[in-house]
Amino acid sequence: MGRTETVARRRSRRTRLRAIWVVTCLAAVGCGDPPTTDDRVAQGQLQFRATCAMCHGQDAQGSRLMGKDLRRNEFVAMRSDAELIEFLARGRSATHPDNQRGIEMPPRGGNPSLTDEDLAAIVVYLRSIQ
Numbered sequence: 472m473g474r475t476e477t478v479a480r481r482r483s484r485r486t487r488l489r490a491i492w493v494v495t496c497l498a499a500v501g502c503g504d505p506p507t508t509d510d511r512v513a514q515g516q517l518q519f520r521a522t523c524a525m526c527h528g529q530d531a532q533g534s535r536l537m538g539k540d541l542r543r544n545e546f547v548a549m550r551s552d553a554e555l556i557e558f559l560a561r562g563r564s565a566t567h568p569d570n571q572r573g574i575e576m577p578p579r580g581g582n583p584s585l586t587d588e589d590l591a592a593i594v595v596y597l598r599s600i601q
């Protein structure tokens with residue numbers, strides 16, 4: 472009997488400690504805060520490297536045969552965030568009048584699992600390298 476009580480007491484102390492930890496964490500670190508710009512740049516860079524880098528290079532420097540240099544890129548600079556997200560979602564077909572190399576830029580970089588939210592983070596990353 473005594474043993475069961477002790478276990479129950481220990482368990483409730485552990486639950487209390489966990490609750491205190493969660494409250495402290497929320498207060499000190501602000502776990503509930505929206506992500507900062509730095510977080511979004513890092514997230515966008517991660518997504519970029521996973522999907523876009525194979526054509527545009529690890530650091531968006533472009534490649535001679537595939538994707539263009541996206542650093543200090545005029546197309547990026549001239550467009551709003553919303554326009555860029557729309558462009559990324561659609562891509563640019565090889566026969567599109569704006570296409571310069573006759574090579575397709577696939578919709579969502581060929582990765583349909585990229586959400587509009589992911590594309591928005593990639594745009595934040597692209598802005599950070601202009």
Ligand code: HEC
Nearest residue numbers: 522523526537538546569570571572573574575576579580
């Ligand atoms: C399969 C290769 C490929 C992948 C993957 C790819 N792109 Fe591209 N992208 C291209 C090509 C090729 C062009 C240039 C087409 C042209 O000549 O007009 C281009 C063009 C662009 C442009 C327009 C640049 C300009 O100056 O006109 C942007 C912005 C861009 N890509 C961003 C991205 C992003 C962001 C991703 C990842 C979500 C991505 N691309 C994935 C091949 C790719």
